[in-house]
Amino acid sequence: MIHSELLRDRGILIITPEGPLQQSDFETLAEIVDPFIETQGELHGLLIYTEKFPGWSDFAALLAHMKFVKDHHQHVAKIAAVTDSGFLTIMPSIVGHFVHAQVRHFVYGDKQRALEWLQSTE
Numbered sequence: 001m002i003h004s005e006l007l008r009d010r011g012i013l014i015i016t017p018e019g020p021l022q023q024s025d026f027e028t029l030a031e032i033v034d035p036f037i038e039t040q041g042e043l044h045g046l047l048i049y050t051e052k053f054p055g056w057s058d059f060a061a062l063l064a065h066m067k068f069v070k071d072h073h074q075h076v077a078k079i080a081a082v083t084d085s086g087f088l089t090i091m092p093s094i095v096g097h098f099v100h101a102q103v104r105h106f107v108y109g110d111k112q113r114a115l116e117w118l119q120s121t122e
Contacts, residue, residue, distance in 0.1 A: 001025060006032055011044035012118050029119040030071070037075045045078045045118030046101070047081040048113040051108050053085040080114035082106045 002025040004014040013033055033043060056062045079101045104115040 002029065002121045004032060008036065008038060010119055011036075011040060013043055013045060014047045014049060017048075017050045017054050020054050021061050021065060022057045023064040024062070026068040029068060033072065033075075034074070036046065042075045042077055045080060045115075046076050047057070047080045047082060047111070047114055047118060049111055050084045051084055055082065063087060063108070069099065073101060076101045078104055078118050079103045080116045080118055082108060082111050084108040 001017070001021045002021060003018055006012075007014065013029075015029070031087045037043065056065065076099075079099070081103070083105070084107060104114075104117060106117075
């Protein structure tokens with residue numbers, strides 16, 4: 001399950017996984033971000049905030065995650081992974097080769113610093 005908050009005035013989506021990711025999570029995220037992208041052109045940032053990566057509930061959820069990334073990565077300027085999860089700390093060096101966005105890791109306690117980076121022109 002993913003909790004999400006769209007900071008419309010800043011163009012930033014904060015997602016907080018709260019359990020294994022489900023296919024419906026990505027459908028819900030698309031319902032939230034697609035209208036915003038349609039009117040604004042892009043998200044300035046995506047902040048993934050989780051102490052530990054919870055994984056996916058099943059293979060359908062993994063496929064839905066991959067489809068969401070494929071359909072949206074061209075419309076996100078920056079991604080901040082705020083986590084102490086070993087899996088997500090290496091994410092920026094791997095996904096940076098496959099997505100349009102700048103991707104950066106922050107330790108779990110640095111949520112505010114990550115938000116500042118997402119808003120910066122850096």
